[in-house]
Structure formats: C-alpha cells, structure tokens
Amino acid sequence: MNPAIQAMITMIVGIGGCIVYFYGANLLLDKVLFPAKGPNAGRNINRANMIRPWLFLLPAILALGLYLAYPVFATLRLSFLERLPGNEYAFVGFENYTKMFAEPKFTEAMINNVLWLMVVPAASTALGLLVAQLTDRLPWGNVAKSIIFMPMAISFVGAAVIFKLVYEARPVDVAQIGILNHLYLTFGGDEPQQWLTIPFWNNFFLMIVLIWIQTGFAMVILSAALRGIPEETVEAAIIDGANPVQIFFKIKIPQITSTIVVVWTTITIATLKVFDIVFAMTNGQWETQVLANYMYDKLFRAHDWGMGSAAAMIIMLMVTPILVWNVYNARKEMR
Amino acid sequence: MPGVSMNKVIKKYGDVQVIHGIDLEIDDGEFCVFVGPSGCGKSTLLRMVAGLEETTEGQMHIGERNVTKLDPSDRGVAMVFQTYALYPHMTVKENMGFGLKMNGHPKPEIEEKVAEASRILKLDEYLSRKPAALSGGQRQRVSIGRAIVRGPDVFLFDEPLSNLDAELRVEMRVEIARLHKEIGATMIYVTHDQVEAMTLADKIVVLRLGNIEQVGAPMDLYRDPDNKFVAGFIGSPAMNFMDGKVVDGGVEIPNIGMTVPAPIATAYKGHDVIAGLRPEHLSIDPKGDALTVDLTESLGGVSYAYLSGATGEKLVVEERGDDRVSEGDKVGLSFEPERMYLFDAKTEQRIRG
Numbered sequence: 037m038n039p040a041i042q043a044m045i046t047m048i049v050g051i052g053g054c055i056v057y058f059y060g061a062n063l064l065l066d067k068v069l070f071p072a073k074g075p076n077a078g079r080n081i082n083r084a085n086m087i088r089p090w091l092f093l094l095p096a097i098l099a100l101g102l103y104l105a106y107p108v109f110a111t112l113r114l115s116f117l118e119r120l121p122g123n124e125y126a127f128v129g130f131e132n133y134t135k136m137f138a139e140p141k142f143t144e145a146m147i148n149n150v151l152w153l154m155v156v157p158a159a160s161t162a163l164g165l166l167v168a169q170l171t172d173r174l175p176w177g178n179v180a181k182s183i184i185f186m187p188m189a190i191s192f193v194g195a196a197v198i199f200k201l202v203y204e205a206r207p208v209d210v211a212q213i214g215i216l217n218h219l220y221l222t223f224g225g226d227e228p229q230q231w232l233t234i235p236f237w238n239n240f241f242l243m244i245v246l247i248w249i250q251t252g253f254a255m256v257i258l259s260a261a262l263r264g265i266p267e268e269t270v271e272a273a274i275i276d277g278a279n280p281v282q283i284f285f286k287i288k289i290p291q292i293t294s295t296i297v298v299v300w301t302t303i304t305i306a307t308l309k310v311f312d313i314v315f316a317m318t319n320g321q322w323e324t325q326v327l328a329n330y331m332y333d334k335l336f337r338a339h340d341w342g343m344g345s346a347a348a349m350i351i352m353l354m355v356t357p358i359l360v361w362n363v364y365n366a367r368k369e370m371r
Numbered sequence: 372m373p374g375v376s377m378n379k380v381i382k383k384y385g386d387v388q389v390i391h392g393i394d395l396e397i398d399d400g401e402f403c404v405f406v407g408p409s410g411c412g413k414s415t416l417l418r419m420v421a422g423l424e425e426t427t428e429g430q431m432h433i434g435e436r437n438v439t440k441l442d443p444s445d446r447g448v449a450m451v452f453q454t455y456a457l458y459p460h461m462t463v464k465e466n467m468g469f470g471l472k473m474n475g476h477p478k479p480e481i482e483e484k485v486a487e488a489s490r491i492l493k494l495d496e497y498l499s500r501k502p503a504a505l506s507g508g509q510r511q512r513v514s515i516g517r518a519i520v521r522g523p524d525v526f527l528f529d530e531p532l533s534n535l536d537a538e539l540r541v542e543m544r545v546e547i548a549r550l551h552k553e554i555g556a557t558m559i560y561v562t563h564d565q566v567e568a569m570t571l572a573d574k575i576v577v578l579r580l581g582n583i584e585q586v587g588a589p590m591d592l593y594r595d596p597d598n599k600f601v602a603g604f605i606g607s608p609a610m611n612f613m614d615g616k617v618v619d620g621g622v623e624i625p626n627i628g629m630t631v632p633a634p635i636a637t638a639y640k641g642h643d644v645i646a647g648l649r650p651e652h653l654s655i656d657p658k659g660d661a662l663t664v665d666l667t668e669s670l671g672g673v674s675y676a677y678l679s680g681a682t683g684e685k686l687v688v689e690e691r692g693d694d695r696v697s698e699g700d701k702v703g704l705s706f707e708p709e710r711m712y713l714f715d716a717k718t719e720q721r722i723r724g
Contacts, residue, residue: 268456271423276470276521277444290460 061091108352115345132342142347145325148239152310152326155240157303159247161296164254168262169284181259185252192249192312199245200317203231235323242324245313250306254299261295262288294369301362308355327351373434373524374398374557375420380429382415389415390581392429397559397574402551404560404568406604407578414529416578417561421450421527433524444474449518453530455510457502463489463513464498470521488519491553508539515547519554528560532567544570565605569593577601599645599719602712608650608675611686614716615646622646622713626680628661632708635722643716650675650689652710655696659703664696678702
C-alpha cells in the first residue's frame with residue numbers, strides 16, 4: 037500500500053477513534069449510567085459531572101502512565117539487577133550504586149554537573165535579563181532580540197558542531213578556521229590551542245554552547261516580564277530620585293522575581309540533562325564527563341543496564357526537587 | 372511655598388504639537404485643577420511640570436527656580452498617580468520612605484517623617500503591610516503619604532480618584548481638601564470630573580486640545596464662562612444650548628418658540644447666536660405647549676425633565692417642589708432673561724451684553 041494512504045488511514049482511525057471514544061463515553065454516561073431523568077435526575081446529573089472529567093482524562097492518564105510512569109519504575113527495578121549470560125537477571129541490591137560511586141569517572145561527572153549547574157543557569161539568566169533590559173527601548177531592539185533568540189531554533193548537536201568550528205585548531209603555519217585560535221594568535225598567542233582538551237577550562241568552553249542557546253530563552257521570557265511592570269512604578273521611582281541602576285535593581289527586578297525563578301529553574305533542568313553537547317564535542321574525554329553522557333556510556337556502550345539505570349536514577353533524583361519548585365513557581369506566577 | 376509659573380510652554384512629539392504655548396501662573400499654596408475632556412493635554416501638562424515629559428519650548432519655573440531642564444527628582448515635586456503606582460514588593464512604610472532613602476536621608480529622619488505622614492493619613496496600623504493587602508482607598512492614601520513624606524514644594528495629582536468607587540471618591544475628595552488646608556502646599560490636580568474640579572479648586576484651568584480655554588475661580592467659571600466650551604463643561608447637568616437669531620429687542624429661539632429680551636448691541640442684529648441656559652435656571656410653565664417631556668429622572672430632592680422642542684433640540688430642566696411633570700406632557704418654559712448666556716454661533720465665544 038502507498039505509505040501516504042497508510043498515513044491517511046492511520047490518521048483517520050486515530051482521530052476517529054478519539055471522537056468515538058469521547059462522544060460514546062459521554063453518551064454512555066448521560067443516557068445509560070446516570071440518565072438525567074426519573075426520580076433521581078438531580079443526583080444523577082451531579083454524579084455524571086463528577087465522573088466526566090476522569091472519563092475524558094482517562095486516555096491521557098493511561099498514555100502518560102505507560103510512557104512516563106512505567107519507565108521510571110522499570111528503571112528503578114533495573115538499577116537493582118545484574119544481567120547474566122543467557123538473558124538472566126540477578127538481584128544485586130545496591131551493588132550497582134556502590135560500584136558506580138567508586139568509579140572516578142562518575143565522581144568527575146558529578147563534579148562537572150554541579151559546575152554546569154552553578155554556571156549555566158546563572159549566566160544565561162543574567163545575560164538574558166541584561167539583553168532584555170538593554171534592548172527594551174531601542175528602535176532596533178527587536179532585531180537584536182531576534183538574532184539573540186535564534187540559537188533557540190538550533191539543535192544542541194547543531195550548536196555543538198558550530199562551536200567545534202569556533203574552537204577548531206589547525207597547524208600553526210596554516211590559516212586558522214577556528215575564530216578563537218585566530219584571535220588567540222592575532223593577540224600574541226604562540227601556537228594554536230586544542231581548547232577542548234585543556235582540562236577544567238574545557239568544561240567552560242562546553243558551557244558556553246548551552247549559555248549561547250539558553251540566553252535567548254531567558255531573554256524572551258524576561259523581556260515580556262519587564263514589559264509587564266507598570267510604567268507608573270518606574271515613573272514614581274524617577275520622581276523619588278532613583279537613578280537608572282537603582283530603578284533596575286530596586287524597582288524592576290523585585291517585581292519580576294518569580295519570573296526570574298521560573299527561568300532559572302527551567303534552565304537548571306535543561307542543564308542537568310545536558311548530553312548532546314558533551315556527546316558531540318568531547319564525548320566526556322579530557323575530564324568533561326557529565327551524568328547524562330555517563331549514563332549513555334554505561335547503557336549503550338558498555339551495555340551495563342544495571343549501572344546505566346542507577347545513573348539514570350541519580351539524574352532523576354537531582355531533577356525532581358528543582359522540577360517541583362519550578363512548577364510551584366510557575367503556578368504562583370499564573371495566579 | 373513656591374508657586375508654579377509657565378511661560379509659552381510647548382510640547383511636541385516629533386512633528387505633532389500637543390500643547391500649544393501655555394502661559395499660566397499658579398500662586399503659592401494654591402489648589403489648581405486642570406480639567407478637560409480626554410486628550411485635551413491636561414495629563415501631559417502635569418507630567419511636564421513633574422519632568423516626566425520634556426518641555427519642548429518655553430520656560431517652567433517653580434518658585435524662583437527655572438526647572439525647565441531639571442530632572443524630576445530635582446524639581447521638588449511629588450506625584451500621586453491614578454493607578455497608585457505603589458512598589459508592590461515593599462511594605463507601606465518602605466513605599467513611603469523610598470524617596471528619602473534614595474536621596475540619602477538618615478534612617479531616624481525617614482522614620483520620623485513616615486510616622487508623621489501616616490498619622491495625618493491614619494495609616495499607622497497598615498505600615499508593615501504590602502500594597503496587595505490594602506483596599507483601593509488605602510492604596511491611594513499610601514500614595515499620597517509617599518508624596519507628603521518627601522516634603523515637596525508642589526504636589527501633583529494625576530486623576531487620583533478615578534480608580535475608586537463613587538462613595539470612596541467623595542470621601543477621598545474631602546480628605547484631599549483637608550490635606551491641602553493642613554499642609555498648605557501648592558497642588559496641581561488633574562481630573563476630567565468637573566465635580567472634583569468645582570469642589571477642590573482655588574483655581575480651575577479648563578483645557579481643550581492643548582490650549583487653555585479659561586482660567587478662574589470655580590464660581591467665576593460657572594457664572595461667567597468665556598465661551599461655549601467652558602459653559603458646557605462646568606456645571607452638572609450641562610448647560611442647554613439652542614440656536615437663536617438676534618432680532619429687535621432680543622433673541623429669537625425657534626426651539627421654544629420664544630423671543631427672549633436681551634441687552635444686545637444693535638450691531639448684532641440678524642446675527643446667528645447660540646443661547647445657553649442652565650437647567651437650574653429654568654422652570655416649567657404648565658400653561659405653555661411648545662415642548663414635549665421625553666423623560667424624567669427623579670433623584671428625590673430634584674428631578675430632571677428632558678424636553679424636546681419645535682426644532683428637535685433637547686434640553687434639561689431641573690425641578691424642585693411637589694408639582695413635577697411626567698413623560699408625554701406638553702409644557703412651556705419660563706426663566707429670567709438675564710440668566711441667558713449668548714455665544715457667537717461661529718466662533719462660540721461669549722457675547723457679553
């Protein structure tokens with residue numbers, strides 16, 4: 037069969053199925069289970085209205101349960117198992133975890149992740165806020181903002197490739213195609229550097245990629261928040277004698293704190309999950325390992341499902357509290 | 372307490388001129404109200420005094436100082452905004468003390484001045500609250516308190532009561548009047564509500580399209596308007612206007628089928644005029660039948676009868692006493708001829724006898 041026709045049929049069956057489910061379930065509830073007539077009409081209507089939301093949510097709850105909740109528990113289970121030859125599993129308790137904690141590469145990943153957490157959200161939010169404020173009143177501010185927002189549209193791997201070119205090193209007698217080495221040589225460096233292989237500092241060269249991407253996100257949200265500040269409070273502060281810096285820090289920032297927290301935590305979560313950039317640029321070599329790439333290494337290179345799952349659980353444990361806080365703040369923001 | 376003086380003040384946004392050379396003297400301690408319909412430039416003019424809008428041309432003085440080019444904070448003004456403009460993240464106390472803090476005043480002095488202002492405005496029990504926990508009236512009081520604390524030469528009010536409900540508006544209006552008596556500072560107050568203007572002002576400035584139409588004490592504007600616009604703007608319900616023609620010995624008004632004797636120069640004979648009559652100066656003459664009662668509004672002590680005449684022009688009559696008309700009645704009109712104002716039909720300027 038022609039794949040286009042196949043796709044059409046799938047779509048029709050899918051959407052038709054949804055319509056049949058929602059319409060049919062609604063009809064069943066109103067006409068058969070709790071009909072809105074007879075002696076108990078009022079009670080029936082109330083009951084039907086109590087059940088209706090759950091009826092409509094059911095498919096989504098099932099799908100989310102299958103694809104989100106179940107994997108969490110399956111991963112948790114796997115992290116306590118060891119795979120034996122012949123597709124057998126043995127329960128090993130916390131052995132996967134203790135083995136993992138003893139590995140220097142895991143410690144390195146943890147330390148690097150914490151480093152990422154400290155630098156990337158702070159730098160992205162601060163830069164985003166700065167750009168949002170500086171471009172606010174400029175006639176060409178929207179053009180500047182669009183350009184700064186553009187990296188958001190580039191995939192992490194794409195961005196990694198772009199920055200690999202930025203950090204590229206060629207032999208000293210050849211023209212440098214990496215702009216960083218070109219600048220380095222122009223301003224008196226003696227020979228091109230392999231930036232990504234310089235331990236510790238190479239972490240920051242990787243972080244710049246994520247900051248470059250996330251600044252646009254922070255800028256857009258914070259710019260909207262800044263616009264939402266009542267102009268009169270700024271004017272009142274001007275009359276009260278506050279200078280522009282005081283207005284920014286004492287009047288504007290306090291009024292958008294909750295938005296800043298939401299942006300900060302959102303970027304923190306993205307940072308905790310960072311994988312593509314490290315995978316594509318250094319693959320964790322030269323002391324740049326991070327948790328997500330460590331997990332990938334264990335799961336799909338070493339085929340050690342136990343330790344890979346244990347690493348996944350660690351990442352989840354770290355993300356969860358921030359996620360809860362993020363959702364809490366985002367809700368507060370909406371109120 | 373210094374006054375404010377403006378000399379040929381002009382405001383332009385690019386090529387568009389919105390304030391057309393205003394000359395105005397506001398005396399020390401005077402309560403001056405800018406009124407006018409929306410878009411008349413009253414808020415812009417106030418913001419120019421505040422320094423929030425640049426003055427394109429002309430000079431602005433506060434007392435002896437030329438403030439035309441000064442920053443808002445150096446002008447010695449404080450402003451109360453329509454939307455209160457309180458800093459939402461600060462307590463009432465911090466809100467009121469912010470200006471002094473920014474100008475580097477010592478803490479004990481700030482405390483003292485905030486306490487003084489909160490005593491005047493009865494805000495003592497709310498000092499540690501945030502604005503979100505206050506009602507509209509309380510917020511506006513805090514906003515006024517913030518202005519008092521700074522001890523300005525001139526208070527600027529930008530429609531401060533427009534966001535309050537009717538009852539609170541009356542209450543705050545009295546409070547602002549009391550405040551002016553107590554502090555005695557020069558105040559400039561912008562409003563589109565002519566009741567606020569009449570009750571508060573020592574001096575009313577009626578603005579239209581960036582020009583001053585008339586300046587004067589409230590009762591002077593009411594009794595002796597310079598033109599049709601001021602006559603129609605001051606007074607509530609508004610003055611009735613009808614087309615008329617100057618004839619021998621008076622003005623013929625077709626709408627009410629009357630020729631009203633008026634002391635008008637013979638040079639005006641045959642001239643088209645507009646006759647203005649205030650509702651409170653008219654009374655119903657049950658013997659006549661030139662007008663039809665379309666509608667009556669009864670407020671208790673007074674009622675307003677809405678009439679239409681021969682030419683379809685509408686007019687309002689204020690009625691007191693027990694004998695009031697009802698809808699559909701055919702009635703006539705009576706009034707003292709000297710209560711009639713005449714305006715030139717073309718220029719809309721007052722024709723004084």
